[in-house]
Amino acid sequence: MQITIPSKHEGQTIEEMFKSLHLPKKELHLLRMSKEITINEQASTLRDKLSEGDKLYIPTLNETSQYVSSYRLAEVKYEDEYLAIVVKPKGVKTHPNELKEANTLMNHVIYTLDSDYTEPVHRLDQETVGLLLVAKHPIAKKILDHMLEDRKITRTYKAQVDSLLPLKPQSIDMPIGKDKFHPNKRRVSPTGQRAITHIIESHMLDEHTAEVELKLDTGRTHQIRVHLAEIGHPVVGDPLYNNSKLRQLKLHSYKIEFEHPFKDEFISVTLDD
Secondary structure (H helix, E strand, O other), X not given: XXXXXXXXXXXXXXXXXXXXXXXXXXXXXXXXXXXXXXXXXXXXXXXXXXXXXXXXXXXXXXXXXXOOOOOOOOEEEEEOOOEEEEEEOXXXXXXXXXXXXXXXXXXXXXHHOOOOOOEEOOOOOOOOEEEEEEEOXXXXXXXXXXXXXXXXXXXXXXXXXXXXXXXXXXXXXXXXXXXXXXXOOEEEOOOOEOXXXXXXXXXXXXXXXXXXXXXXXXXXXXHHHHHHHHOOOOEOOOOOOOOOOOOOOOEEEEEEEEEOOOOOOEEEEXXXX
């Protein structure tokens, strides 16, 4: 991976830059041991200082992705040397559960992107359509994972829900766990993992349906669907939480925004772009 050093890392050592990006200690140690790091094609160590515009080369750390190529193209909304934002279609799983599976989004992504390493930074439910962030280098993956955990990657969703009035802006902070009576469902449970969903705004589409814009602080399985059903406004077309006979889940991962870790850029991608 080659990084053209942006102004925000001017004057830092390589180690200081990666520490500011919260690269884990294990990966920092591997980089300290590496003899392959260069700045402007000159052999370097983590103690060397960086200047804006320097070309920093970091080795791959011998990690590759094991997805089987599907030979089907994924729709790419944004891509650079470090990451990509792709569209997950309805009914397609984010990634395989077994190595032999070949019809998930990540199977399409490994075929589409020119990279031996492609890993999802988050997940989307199988019935959810929308944007997914993918790392193209293991170091980028570790940094993006921390950014997601630290709420520095904003994921905006849109859902159509059963309602007679627009939903008020609110935060839903309810833990989610497995439903012991249904292996494919989740439920609000005091013993579950903490889950936080923010309803940002809402407007009526017709007399029985509101469109809701939401943002997540956490990414639990079926989080939005469980939370909205719990407050009495299940997602339209949801067969699990709204008894819908039509598998037309009206939920989309609509927008992804974040400050790029390796560039002086704010990335904002919407599904309509």
